[in-house]
Amino acid sequence: MRKSLSELMNELDGLPDSYEKLNVLEMAIELADEEKQIDNAYYLRQEYVYLAHVFGYAQKALVAFLWCLEQYDKQPERFDEHELLWQYKWMMGALGGFPQLSREKLMTLASDMQRRFERSGWSLGPVQDAMSALMYFLGDWDASLDYKEKSMVAEVDGLSDCPACRQQLRVQFNYDKEDYERVVKESKMILQGSLRCRTVPRRTYQVLMDVEFKRGNLEEAMSYLKRLQACIPYDAQHYIAWLDSVTLLSFLDNMQAVSLYTKHFAMVLDQEQPFDQMQAFTVGAMVLRQWEKNNPDEKHLILGFPAKFPRFTKGGLYDVVSLRLWFETQAKSIASQFDKRNANSFFSGRVQRKLTLADTWVSG
Amino acid sequence: MEKPNSGEFRFQVNLSGMITLLSDHLYSSPRVFVRELLQNGVDAIHAREMIQSDHAGHVNFELIQPEDGSVPTLMVEDDGIGLTRADIHQFLAMIGQTSKQGDGVVQSDDFIGRFGIGLLSCFVVSEEIVLITRAVNGTETLEWRGKPDGTYTIRALEMNLTPGTRVYLRAKEECVEHFVPAAIEHSLRNYGEWLPYSIWFRTGESNIAIHREKPLWLFQPTMSDMSLNHTEVIRWAEDYFHDSFIDYIPLFSETGHVSGAAFILASPVPASIRQTHRVYLKKMLVSDRTEHILPEWAFFVKCILNTNELQPTASREQFHDHPILDTARVELGEKLKQYILRVANTEKQKWEQIVGIHHLAMKALAVQDDEFFRVMIDQLPFYTTMGQKYMGDIRTEQDPILYAATDAEYRQMATVAGAQGLLLINAGYVYDRELLERMDWVYPSLTVEQMDPTELSKRLKEIDSEAQDRAASFIHHANEVLEPYQVRAIMKKFSPADVPVLYTTHRDVGFLRQAQMSAESSNILFAALIEELTAPFKEERESQVCFNYDNRLIQRLLDCTNERIREQSIQMLYVQALLLGHHSLRAAERRLMMDGFMTWMDWGMRIADEGGM
Numbered sequence: 001m002r003k004s005l006s007e008l009m010n011e012l013d014g015l016p017d018s019y020e021k022l023n024v025l026e027m028a029i030e031l032a033d034e035e036k037q038i039d040n041a042y043y044l045r046q047e048y049v050y051l052a053h054v055f056g057y058a059q060k061a062l063v064a065f066l067w068c069l070e071q072y073d074k075q076p077e078r079f080d081e082h083e084l085l086w087q088y089k090w091m092m093g094a095l096g097g098f099p100q101l102s103r104e105k106l107m108t109l110a111s112d113m114q115r116r117f118e119r120s121g122w123s124l125g126p127v128q129d130a131m132s133a134l135m136y137f138l139g140d141w142d143a144s145l146d147y148k149e150k151s152m153v154a155e156v157d158g159l160s161d162c163p164a165c166r167q168q169l170r171v172q173f174n175y176d177k178e179d180y181e182r183v184v185k186e187s188k189m190i191l192q193g194s195l196r197c198r199t200v201p202r203r204t205y206q207v208l209m210d211v212e213f214k215r216g217n218l219e220e221a222m223s224y225l226k227r228l229q230a231c232i233p234y235d236a237q238h239y240i241a242w243l244d245s246v247t248l249l250s251f252l253d254n255m256q257a258v259s260l261y262t263k264h265f266a267m268v269l270d271q272e273q274p275f276d277q278m279q280a281f282t283v284g285a286m287v288l289r290q291w292e293k294n295n296p297d298e299k300h301l302i303l304g305f306p307a308k309f310p311r312f313t314k315g316g317l318y319d320v321v322s323l324r325l326w327f328e329t330q331a332k333s334i335a336s337q338f339d340k341r342n343a344n345s346f347f348s349g350r351v352q353r354k355l356t357l358a359d360t361w362v363s364g
Numbered sequence: 365m366e367k368p369n370s371g372e373f374r375f376q377v378n379l380s381g382m383i384t385l386l387s388d389h390l391y392s393s394p395r396v397f398v399r400e401l402l403q404n405g406v407d408a409i410h411a412r413e414m415i416q417s418d419h420a421g422h423v424n425f426e427l428i429q430p431e432d433g434s435v436p437t438l439m440v441e442d443d444g445i446g447l448t449r450a451d452i453h454q455f456l457a458m459i460g461q462t463s464k465q466g467d468g469v470v471q472s473d474d475f476i477g478r479f480g481i482g483l484l485s486c487f488v489v490s491e492e493i494v495l496i497t498r499a500v501n502g503t504e505t506l507e508w509r510g511k512p513d514g515t516y517t518i519r520a521l522e523m524n525l526t527p528g529t530r531v532y533l534r535a536k537e538e539c540v541e542h543f544v545p546a547a548i549e550h551s552l553r554n555y556g557e558w559l560p561y562s563i564w565f566r567t568g569e570s571n572i573a574i575h576r577e578k579p580l581w582l583f584q585p586t587m588s589d590m591s592l593n594h595t596e597v598i599r600w601a602e603d604y605f606h607d608s609f610i611d612y613i614p615l616f617s618e619t620g621h622v623s624g625a626a627f628i629l630a631s632p633v634p635a636s637i638r639q640t641h642r643v644y645l646k647k648m649l650v651s652d653r654t655e656h657i658l659p660e661w662a663f664f665v666k667c668i669l670n671t672n673e674l675q676p677t678a679s680r681e682q683f684h685d686h687p688i689l690d691t692a693r694v695e696l697g698e699k700l701k702q703y704i705l706r707v708a709n710t711e712k713q714k715w716e717q718i719v720g721i722h723h724l725a726m727k728a729l730a731v732q733d734d735e736f737f738r739v740m741i742d743q744l745p746f747y748t749t750m751g752q753k754y755m756g757d758i759r760t761e762q763d764p765i766l767y768a769a770t771d772a773e774y775r776q777m778a779t780v781a782g783a784q785g786l787l788l789i790n791a792g793y794v795y796d797r798e799l800l801e802r803m804d805w806v807y808p809s810l811t812v813e814q815m816d817p818t819e820l821s822k823r824l825k826e827i828d829s830e831a832q833d834r835a836a837s838f839i840h841h842a843n844e845v846l847e848p849y850q851v852r853a854i855m856k857k858f859s860p861a862d863v864p865v866l867y868t869t870h871r872d873v874g875f876l877r878q879a880q881m882s883a884e885s886s887n888i889l890f891a892a893l894i895e896e897l898t899a900p901f902k903e904e905r906e907s908q909v910c911f912n913y914d915n916r917l918i919q920r921l922l923d924c925t926n927e928r929i930r931e932q933s934i935q936m937l938y939v940q941a942l943l944l945g946h947h948s949l950r951a952a953e954r955r956l957m958m959d960g961f962m963t964w965m966d967w968g969m970r971i972a973d974e975g976g977m
Contacts, residue, residue, distance in 0.1 A: 026874060307811050
């Protein structure tokens with residue numbers, strides 16, 4: 001017999017954040033809708049938005065979020081605006097990663113977000129931060145940096161990020177400006193342990209790892225990599241952090257990079273946001289390109305890709321060049337979808353630069 | 365305040381505001397004043413030991429309860445290093461200044477306290493702190509009286525106190541509840557029972573020892589080398605934690621200098637629980653609710669740990685979230701893992717007991733740790749259409765390994781998949797999907813496939829061309845009847861033959877329904893966004909009703925020429941298929957079920973009336 005809504009809600013209490021919890025939430029939402037329990041349907045969706053967002057199911061999160069937004073607009077006195085606007089920050093930050101959404105619609109939604117923040121008297125910092133992400137997805141790097149800078153100096157209130165995240169924004173801003181001395185300086189408070197949250201210092205390690213790599217301090221880079229790996233469990237929530245680890249390792253310990261990439265590949269295929277997939281396929285191509293350079297006489301690799309991988313081979317034997325080309329094609333194809341929407345060549349250029357880095361990097 | 369002729373100013377601190385901040389925001393309870401007094405006493409003794417190594421110190425607490433019913437006073441006396449007049453000005457009168465700062469000989473890390481705000485917690489419960497002290501290297505006995513408005517006095521007393529310090533706290537009227545014997549004894553025991561000094565609590569005629577003799581093995585990094593009586597250790601832990609355990613694991617981490625023991629709980633723990641542990645700093649309790657000292661997967665143990673180096677927060681109720689704590693956590697996790705691996709390889713019975721109770725925790729560890737995964741995956745249990753099976757057996761019995769990603773999908777498929785002889789794993793339980801997705805990575809020669817109901821439907825046996833011809837009009841009719849429910853009808857053969865129909869749907873169909881519903885009730889912008897977002901999902905996402913050609917009822921329906929009966933039967937079979945698959949019924953489907961019942965009952969009664977039964 002199928003479970004009742006109250007049984008499902010009790011079950012949710014005992015579940016850690018996981019795929020299983022997402023599935024139970026989906027069942028509970030369906031039942032709440034059927035039974036027209038609007039309050040439960042609303043709050044279950046809010047939980048769903050959070051979990052689907054962090055597990056990479058961005059489309060599902062967005063659909064659930066838009067339903068909540070609509071319900072709130074119909075009955076603003078019935079639901080909590082604060083939580084809704086908080087989630088608006090995440091959603092706006094993710095929407096640009098879907099190239100099928102037009103620039104016009106995205107900008108209209110951004111105006112909607114700003115209108116809601118202004119109407120309720122909140123600081124516009126989170127809107128500017130979301131705009132920074134949107135401008136990046138639209139391939140406008142300078143505008144993205146401008147919004148980030150505005151967000152850094154915006155007034156702080158109940159919808160602002162936590163102090164650790166705000167400090168991390170300074171780190172990220174200087175990283176984006178390639179001011180690496182400043183990155184190190186801004187990271188100091190975080191590294192001392194006085195500023196921490198759910199995503200910091202993890203994100204700081206990700207930035208510092210790359211900064212030290214770019215500055216040629218390979219031991220330092222590896223030390224940040226170890227610190228990063230000590231604080232990220234194996235789950236979809238930390239997918240991008242694992243991908244960054246693989247990027248560094250592709251140059252410094254290529255065999256480990258190949259292994260780590262394959263290990264996380266099931267998560268790559270689960271990502272709904274094309275932007276995340278593009279990143280993952282680019283890294284896959286980089287890792288294999290580096291492998292080819294290190295092992296010019298070996299044409300094949302045994303890899304444990306999951307059966308749902310479109311290029312899956314039973315037995316796990318793969319031709320490295322054709323596999324790498326497949327990754328490159330996928331990454332370039334998604335980049336061109338972005339560029340078509342954005343009417344520029346920003347993402348194709350970025351993907352190409354990364355692939356070229358794998359060609360030009362020389363150890364030592 | 366301005367320095368004369370300097371043009372330089374100094375901030376003024378409102379002490380009473382600071383005290384409000386402490387009581388309202390820093391400390392979780394006003395009772396921490398007992399801990400702070402105890403800590404100061406212990407640190408004073410330790411400081412004296414640094415210059416007089418043979419000194420054996422003590423701390424005495426005495427609760428004075430006047431017979432006239434006026435408010436009680438707590439007196440705390442230690443025979444520690446004491447304070448000189450200069451010390452008093454420097455340390456008692458300056459917030460944030462601690463007497464325990466490193467000076468080259470005595471390092472601040474040697475002490476428990478370090479922030480210089482502890483004494484302020486006394487103002488939360490008392491209007492005045494009276495402190496009488498004589499330094500070991502001093503000649504005068506001094507009295508310091510401090511008030512929460514920031515004023516204080518110092519005077520030399522005629523009396524000749526032995527070296528050490530006495531503190532008197534008279535309870536505020538509204539804080540008397542914190543000055544009752546039971547509350548103070550509880551706080552003292554909680555924080556100080558393992559401290560390496562003699563600590564006493566006197567009230568009236570009673571004088572009780574707070575310190576107690578701790579088991580020799582407790583907090584010993586070498587406890588794994590000791591030959592301990594297993595039953596005694598477990599009994600001790602059960603008495604201490606008021607819980608049941610099946611084994612213990614010695615723990616030690618170089619980083620943070622952490623040592624102690626983890627006790628394996630005797631009953632299962634939900635994976636959402638983040639276990640809390642008792643953690644001491646230099647043998648004084650910091651918190652019995654410390655969470656982040658072990659990895660998340662270690663929710664099957666309760667720990668008692670002591671650290672000499674991890675840094676407490678200013679409230680001293682948690683540890684500073686610092687990279688050192690991250691490293692200590694990894695080291696402690698490694699110790700736990702090594703224990704489990706050793707037991708699994710050498711003590712079969714105990715391992716079976718642990719897996720029997722804590723298979724969830726073992727799976728959580730296998731997800732996070734490659735070494736553990738490789739060694740243990742074959743010994744972890746999974747639920748399948750053939751009952752509970754260990755992965756080692758599953759690997760040898762079925763290739764490819766098949767799993768359902770969610771419990772709902774498993775329920776849809778279990779009966780039919782089982783009857784086809786398919787060993788299908790239910791990966792709808794926490795961690796199972798992650799583990800199965802890792803199988804390919806660990807064993808590249810293995811194929812692990814996720815099966816969804818649509819896929820199962822494809823695997824069912826096709827009917828031959830003669831049967832297809834026979835079923836064609838029925839399927840055509842079924843598609844017409846079920847069209848409003850967005851379901852496609854097909855005919856196949858499958859076991860068990862007594863199941864007439866199988867409903868299968870892709871998991872995204874539910875999502876698409878949600879999206880459609882959202883879009884219908886949304887404004888133009890949101891509806892357009894949803895439409896664009898869900899476009900990629902719409903290809904090849906449909907629900908199917910698969911009729912079973914081998915079923916007797918279906919055979920009869922194929923021969924049935926009464927369109928009305930056939931239509932009602934198709935509708936009822938559809939509802940039955942939904943119920944068998946544990947699907948939710950939408951309003952239209954509920955109506956269908958009710959109408960169907962009524963119609964069939966009506967027909968039944970009519971036949972009875974006409975003498976047909």
